[in-house]
Amino acid sequence: MDAHDSNERTQMNGTTxxxxxxxxxxxxxxxxxxxxxxxxxxxxxxxxxxxxGLKSLPKPTIIGHRGTSGYRPEHTFGSYNLALDLGAxxxxxxxxxxxxxxxxVCRHExxxxxxxxxxxxxxxxxxxxxxxxxxVPTTGWFTEDFTLAELKTLRAIERIPANRPHxxxxxGRWEIPTFEEVLKWQDEQTRKRGKQVWIYPEAKHPTYFxxxxxxxxxxxxxxxxxxxxxxxxxxxxVQSFEPTSIQRLNELIDNPxxxxxxxxxxxxxxxxxxxxxxxxxxxxxxxxxREIAGYAQGIGPTVDLIIPKDANGNFxxxxxxxxxxxxxxxxxxxxxxxxxxPFLPPAYRIGSAPDAYGNVFxxxxxxxxxxxxxxxxxxxxxxxxxxxxxxxx
Numbered sequence: 001m002d003a004h005d006s007n008e009r010t011q012m013n014g015t016t017x018x019x020x021x022x023x024x025x026x027x028x029x030x031x032x033x034x035x036x037x038x039x040x041x042x043x044x045x046x047x048x049x050x051x052x053g054l055k056s057l058p059k060p061t062i063i064g065h066r067g068t069s070g071y072r073p074e075h076t077f078g079s080y081n082l083a084l085d086l087g088a089x090x091x092x093x094x095x096x097x098x099x100x101x102x103x104x105v106c107r108h109e110x111x112x113x114x115x116x117x118x119x120x121x122x123x124x125x126x127x128x129x130x131x132x133x134x135x136v137p138t139t140g141w142f143t144e145d146f147t148l149a150e151l152k153t154l155r156a157i158e159r160i161p162a163n164r165p166h167x168x169x170x171x172g173r174w175e176i177p178t179f180e181e182v183l184k185w186q187d188e189q190t191r192k193r194g195k196q197v198w199i200y201p202e203a204k205h206p207t208y209f210x211x212x213x214x215x216x217x218x219x220x221x222x223x224x225x226x227x228x229x230x231x232x233x234x235x236x237x238v239q240s241f242e243p244t245s246i247q248r249l250n251e252l253i254d255n256p257x258x259x260x261x262x263x264x265x266x267x268x269x270x271x272x273x274x275x276x277x278x279x280x281x282x283x284x285x286x287x288x289x290r291e292i293a294g295y296a297q298g299i300g301p302t303v304d305l306i307i308p309k310d311a312n313g314n315f316x317x318x319x320x321x322x323x324x325x326x327x328x329x330x331x332x333x334x335x336x337x338x339x340x341x342p343f344l345p346p347a348y349r350i351g352s353a354p355d356a357y358g359n360v361f362x363x364x365x366x367x368x369x370x371x372x373x374x375x376x377x378x379x380x381x382x383x384x385x386x387x388x389x390x391x392x393x
Contacts (some may be wrong), residue, residue: 010073032289053233054256054297054331056196057089061374061389062383063200065336066095066108073156073167074115075106076174077185084189084197088380090237091191093182094201103148103225104179108159109133110205113140116154117172124150129187134208134269144212151176163340163355179220183227186235198235202260206245207270217245221252230254239300242270243283243292250295258333259283259292260300280305284321289328298331298373306370313345315366322371335376337364337383361386365393 044379065077068086075095083091094106108115111133118124118141127146130139143151156174158167177185183201189197203216210216220238224230230253239258240246246257264281271278282306283286307318323333339358341349344358361380364386367375377383 008024014245053235054237057119057198057374057376058387059089059369060372060387061089061333062087062380062387063090063092063333063376064380065092065376065378066091067091067221068380069159069167070164070339073158073170074108075177076156076170077177078174080177080182080185081189083380086381087384089374090198090200092202092376093177093186093199095204096179096201096216096220097143097148097204098216098219099143099148099151101147102215102217102219105143105148105151106177106179106182106201107143107204110143110208111138112151112154112176115156115159116141116176117157118154121154131331134205135272144214148178162197163342165355181184181224183223183229183269185292187227196235198237200237200239203238203240203242203245203249205269206240206242206248207273212310216374217248217252221249224253225253232256237298238328240270243295244270244274248381249293256298256302256333257296258298259296260335261305262302264305267372284324286324289325289330291328293328298328298333299325300335300376303367303375304332306332306367306372309345314347315345318370326371328347331373333374333376334367334372336375337375337379339379339382361389365390 019286024233064083066074066316067076068083068088069079071077072082080091095108095109096104096108098104099201100126112118113128124141127138127141129142129145130137131142132138136271150379152175154176155172155360156176157171158164161168179312182184186197186199201220203220203296206216221230224234224236229236229279232254237258238249238253239260240249243259243261246259249257261280261283264284267279283292284301289299299346301321305319305321308316310316322332339357339360340354341356341358343353348363349358350356350362368387368390375383
């Protein structure tokens with residue numbers, strides 16, 4: 001299971017400096033969001049703290065997950081461009097991992113055997129290895145063992161072909177983007193479309209890479225500063241599954257920041273590495289959310305933290321997480337909505353084919369009704385229709 005996709009598989013002490021009063025500002029704003037209905041409450045929450053630019057986004061915000069990976073291989077410019085063409089409000093352009101020579105590239109994981117054609121390159125056969133990635137032995141090819149020039153000889157392929165055989169049509173068409181290329185692309189697309197393009201990069205496996213001497217946060221901050229996109233109202237939201245990574249970014253940039261949250265029983269890997277016993281269940285308590293509000297503007301929980309499922313995968317009663325997060329001024333962008341049967345509760349599947357679409361619209365409605373501020377989705381067009389139904393219904 002991947003932490004940023006549950007459908008498939010401490011706060012740092014002494015935070016000081018130019019943002020030392022952020023926590024108080026966010027908590028102070030939290031009182032203003034109480035009692036507001038739906039979109040109004042979400043819009044108010046988006047203005048809390050330094051994340052004022054978030055108020056310009058529609059609610060619920062439709063976030064193109066790795067572009068629009070329901071239709072194109074993820075983290076390619078083909079996927080990113082189509083997400084904009086379909087109308088996504090924000091594009092998750094970049095799960096950011098470093099190369100051996102220190103460049104940030106956009107891949108789902110540092111292991112690239114499942115997302116590129118590296119296995120077809122005999123010159124890289126000896127790079128295949130087994131490493132321990134966040135405590136899990138993982139075999140394949142890793143970005144940190146390649147220079148950027150070497151990675152540019154590879155091409156992207158579909159990651160889950162059993163669910164998306166149609167995407168394999170595009171295998172080999174697009175290369176691996178760098179984060180710097182994404183920042184330039186963002187400006188080009190903003191000019192071309194006459195509308196501000198937003199992106200939502202993720203600092204991937206920061207503890208793992210810091211131990212290799214390849215700190216991800218500093219590289220993200222350097223590039224955002226280079227392109228003048230490190231401000232509170234910049235159209236770049238930065239996310240990570242490791243709270244200490246977000247705290248580090250909080251000291252480096254002024255962008256809106258989001259803490260990603262996996263299953264309730266899991267631990268962020270930075271907690272594992274430092275012996276912090278807390279789990280995600282601790283982070284989503286009122287106390288844990290207040291702490292997060294001291295250094296971030298939002299959370300990105302798995303959808304199962306919004307509406308839990310029983311042992312058979314059926315919906316149960318929605319949790320109080322949305323209300324609890326809004327009370328302290330945090331927005332919520334849960335992940336990930338997909339159209340295919342295996343990613344839906346049994347009652348909403350149509351047939352049993354793993355690549356067939358289920359009855360996804362009522363599933364979107366259930367999540368929107370909880371008051372979430374946005375959602376990550378592999379199918380931006382479907383999500384936009386669902387939002388229109390919700391807003392107009």
